[in-house]
Amino acid sequence: MATTDPAPPPSIPGRVLRLIAASTLLINGLFPALWILFTSLKTESELTAKPITWAPHAPTLVNYVRAFTDQQLLVFLFNSLMVALLSTLLTLFICVLAAYALARLNLRFRQAILFVIIGVSTFPLVTLLVPLFETLRGLGLLNTWIALVLPNTVLSLPVCTLMLVAFFEAIPRDLENAAMIDGCTRIGALLHVVLPLSGPGVFTAGILAFVNSWDEFLMALSFNSSPALRTLPVGIQLYQGEFSFPWPVISAALVVGIVPVALLIVAFQERVVSGLVVGGIKG
Incomplete structure (x- = not known):
């Protein structure tokens, strides 16, 4: 019975391009959602403080209330x-x-x-x-x-x-x-x-x-x-x-x-x- 050879693995440039594409999609979809979530847990003073803080230092649910x-x-x-x-x-x-x-x-x-x-x-x-x-x-x-x-x-x-x-x-x-x-x-x-x-x-x-x-x-x-x-x-x-x-x-x-x-x-x-x-x- 004839057998089919498995598909060759993608080349290194192909893997790099796939990794870049996947990373771009992940960052584009995940980063805005995380930024909105972190912002909702910050106070006004922390949001406007410099330098910018990514994650809230003292998360609060007051904004949701x-x-x-x-x-x-x-x-x-x-x-x-x-x-x-x-x-x-x-x-x-x-x-x-x-x-x-x-x-x-x-x-x-x-x-x-x-x-x-x-x-x-x-x-x-x-x-x-x-x-x-x-x-x-x-x-x-x-x-x-x-x-x-x-x-x-x-x-x-x-x-x-x-x-x-x-x-x-x-x-x-x-x-x-x-x-x-x-x-x-x-x-x-x-x-x-x-x-x-x-x-x-x-x-x-x-x-x-x-x-x-x-x-x-x-x-x-x-x-x-x-x-x-x-x-x-x-x-x-x-x-x-x-x-x-x-x-x-x-x-x-x-x-x-x-x-x-x-x-x-x-x-x-x-x-x-x-x-x-x-x-x-x-x-």
Whole structure:
């Protein structure tokens, strides 16, 4: 029986380049988060002291207390959570059906539709802001959660749909045909066969939609002016005064805002990574 030779190990220059790339990514992703965390544990005097100290000498949680008392941080968190959850659920509902239609139905202009989806995903948000504002104002939806849920859904749909198209196309049609022979409808085959096999892709699409909605600032600032409906990104800017910038308190609020998303990704990192890798290979 023929055997295949193992792949040769990477050369020394290749190893060096990989090490540099990995170190750059690690520093770029880890250093800002650590700096914000250290800042949130410092006092104002220590933060402005010279020379600069990286780690806090006397860590304090006063800034976290002020983050909740100086502004309505719990309200901001609740609004962001509801908008992100609703946007994610609506995005998954629409993109699953759209991706399944593009992957399974013999659509006449399938390639044109895919090109349009790709083109729409490249539009900068600032070009859509005025039309969206006028549309929402005409519908009387300003200062509501819907004013953020619908635009966030629209912005997340292209990427999520394209990702799921790649997953659905990789699933053999024979599995669905067998389910339909046994009495399943096409929707039943989608729910009981296709979606379970595409779990990593669906989960990754949901994470992307959730993070996009959680971090969104421009639309939340433009479409909602009610204090009771402010989301976290908009609420954090209220901590700064006209002539004061309490960076430790702002950093504490940022840490509180980062923790839910970080815990979500850490808890399901295997599914997210497998979804991104498999989706990228299949796409």
